[in-house]
Amino acid sequence: MELHDVWFVLIAVLWTGYFFLEGFDFGIGVLTKLLARNRAEKRVLINTIGPVWDGNEVWLLSAGGATFAAFPEWYATLFSGFYLPLLLILVCLILRGVAFEYRAKRPEEQWQRNWENAIFWTSLLPAFLWGVAFGNIVRGVKIDQDMEYVGSLWDLLNPYALLGGLVTLTLFTFHGTVFAALKTVGDIRVRARKLALGLGLVTAALALLFLLWTQIENGDGASLVALVVAVAALVAAIGANQAGREGWAFALSGLTIVAAVTMLFLTLFPNVMPSSLDDGWSLTVTNASSSPYTLKIMTWCAVIATPVVMLYQAWTYWVFRKRIGTQHIAEAAH
Structure with missing residues (x-):
């Protein structure tokens, strides 16, 4: 296997890890309006991801940095062609981080409600837009012979990509719901399990349609x-949730994300960004990659740094593994 193939796999792993971790992160943000009934319950939901949300975003930084270094042509075409949606995602992630930090800085109800609304919208929009972006990458976009995107914003809003956005939004919200059931106690835990059933069924229908469409267009064995x-993991996650096996439900919903993202990258390879104008103009792991020397240096850095980062993040989740409920929220935080 050539180094550019190795780095394609590593970038796929980074995106998979990001969607697995940030998926329930976004889902919790959406649930602050769908599940929480009062300010105390919103605080409980926010606290379930409070110690880990910023660490989850490290996977996005790593994926973006690895793409820039390993496949500069892919990075340049992607970020110039998808400039507006990616800029909107970036703005949402910035505002979301500010909202987490600033929500409790003042006691006024309006102040806190405004930041809670910001958490909801800046979780919902990226969850949808990531699906739209990856749907377009897999489907193919208008790339010319100079490896430049020549389409418009409206070209990105096609039925396949919009369906992909709905899939990631519902799947991430379902993932967040089973995480909420796993991390909370009391009435909010019970309601999270009930909500997960309905969300899971909707997600299963949308995901099956999207993945079948992908398989028919670009799939192989x-x-x-x-x-x-x-699909099997998603159905099993719904069943585990109904049986009250919340740990299994979360693991299986995570497996759903891992398998779905893996499928997208399998249908993409050896392309990294197909051209819908001419197959010969597609960006591939060969024509979009950096020099072998650059990839070699990056490989050594990844071998040393990646295990350290993963061990630290695993330790963080272990430290903050306990369930929480409204009884753990101080009155002043309401």
Whole structure:
């Protein structure tokens, strides 16, 4: 296997890790309006991700940095062609971080409500837009012979990509709901399990349609296996949730995300950004990659740094593993 193939796999792993971790993160943000009934319950939901949300975003920084260094042509075409949606995602992530930090800085109800609304919208929009972006990457966009995107914003809003956005939004929200059931106690835990059933069924219908569409257009035997795993894991997650096995439900919803993202990258390879104008103009792991020397240096850095980062993040989740409820929220924080 060539180094550019290795780095394609590593970038796929980074995006998979990001969607697994930030998926329930976004889902919790959406649930602050769908599940929480009062300010104390909103605080409980926010506290379930309070110690880890910023660490989850490290995976996005790593994926973006790895793409820039390993596949500069891919990075340049992607970020110039998808400039507006990616800028909107970036603005949402910035405002979301500010909202988490500033919500409790003042006691006024209006102040806190405004930041809570910001958390909801800056969780919902990226969850939807990431699906739109990856749907377009897999489907193919208008790239010319100079490796430049020549389409418009409206070209990105096609039915396939919009369906992909709905899938990521519902899947991340379902992932967040089973995480909320896993991390909370009391009435909010019971309601999270009930909400997860309805969300899971909607997610299953949308995901099956999107993945089948992907398989028919670009799939092969390996992607079909990933599709079957994704659908089976989602159905099993719904069943585990109904049985009250919240740990299994969360693990299986995470497996759904892993299998679905794996399928997308399997259908993409060896392209990194297909051209819908001419197959010969597509960006591939070969024509979009950095020099072998650059990839070699990056590989050594990744071998040393990646295990340290993963161990630290795993330790963080272990430290903050306990369940919380409204009884753990101080009155002043309401």
